[in-house]
Amino acid sequence: MTLCFGSHVSIAGGVCNAIEHAERIGCDSFQIFVKPNRQWKLPNITDDDADFFYKKASGFSIYPVAHSSYLLNLASSNEATLCKSVDTLVAELEACDSLRIKNLVLHPGSHGGDGEDVGLQRIVDSLAVVFNRFSGKCNVCLELTAGTGFNLGYKFEHISWILKNGPAENLSVCLDTAHVFGAGYDISNEERYKEIESSFEDLIGWDNLKCLHLNDSKCKLGSRKDRHEHIGKGLIGLSGFENILSTCKNFKIPAIIETPKGKSDDSDKLNLKILREISCKV
Numbered sequence: 001m002t003l004c005f006g007s008h009v010s011i012a013g014g015v016c017n018a019i020e021h022a023e024r025i026g027c028d029s030f031q032i033f034v035k036p037n038r039q040w041k042l043p044n045i046t047d048d049d050a051d052f053f054y055k056k057a058s059g060f061s062i063y064p065v066a067h068s069s070y071l072l073n074l075a076s077s078n079e080a081t082l083c084k085s086v087d088t089l090v091a092e093l094e095a096c097d098s099l100r101i102k103n104l105v106l107h108p109g110s111h112g113g114d115g116e117d118v119g120l121q122r123i124v125d126s127l128a129v130v131f132n133r134f135s136g137k138c139n140v141c142l143e144l145t146a147g148t149g150f151n152l153g154y155k156f157e158h159i160s161w162i163l164k165n166g167p168a169e170n171l172s173v174c175l176d177t178a179h180v181f182g183a184g185y186d187i188s189n190e191e192r193y194k195e196i197e198s199s200f201e202d203l204i205g206w207d208n209l210k211c212l213h214l215n216d217s218k219c220k221l222g223s224r225k226d227r228h229e230h231i232g233k234g235l236i237g238l239s240g241f242e243n244i245l246s247t248c249k250n251f252k253i254p255a256i257i258e259t260p261k262g263k264s265d266d267s268d269k270l271n272l273k274i275l276r277e278i279s280c281k282v
């Protein structure tokens, strides 16, 4: 059992193109958007596409994950945005089901200034509506965020509260190293990391972790900002990845890089090589 390293790959030209790209980079797993991430409308996935995707994706060490659209906001105070977000999330979960993807990564949502408690309650209520309408197999995988603006999910306590009060059987968790660092968790310091590791276990539980996003950060610890950097080139540094991989190296889950893309695949290949080396070492 080992982490399945991979990259976020584009679905330009159809979901099946993503597979070829992931193979070219040498991924053990990968992540896709099920639709262009800044549009509400979902592309039509034909049965043939879905069958082809399933056959090819089954050849990876672990089946891929999907990431939901950045437009969704399950904590919105605007009725129209909230309805559209719920409708789109249901449609994305259905698309994941047709591709047999088990985890759809989602940023929990932004309360828009109405307060964290109000926002968290809206997220839980929205998830209840979503899973009333969607009875398939795909789970919503709540991603920890950097907490930019009014975004929730930047504290382990937020995710813990959603798991306790929401449809827990349909939920899982995604940890993004750049996000938690931006949120103020100093994963690069070994001593601080030990506390963070046990706090994650107490509040969320490592068993609930179904996806890892491995990104270095251009932004300072606690800046509440989120700009990704190549592995080892940012403010988290290699020591941070040594810490997190010492906990997770034997988890059989997708460990996805969302680092800046160059013109070629070289930077993705190098980032994955560095992470695999760290994982063998720790």
Ligand SMILES: [Zn+2]
Pocket (backbone or CB within 6 Å): 067, 105, 107, 143
């Ligand atoms: Zn994300």
Ligand SMILES: [Zn+2]
Pocket (backbone or CB within 6 Å): 143, 176, 213, 258
């Ligand atoms: Zn991420």
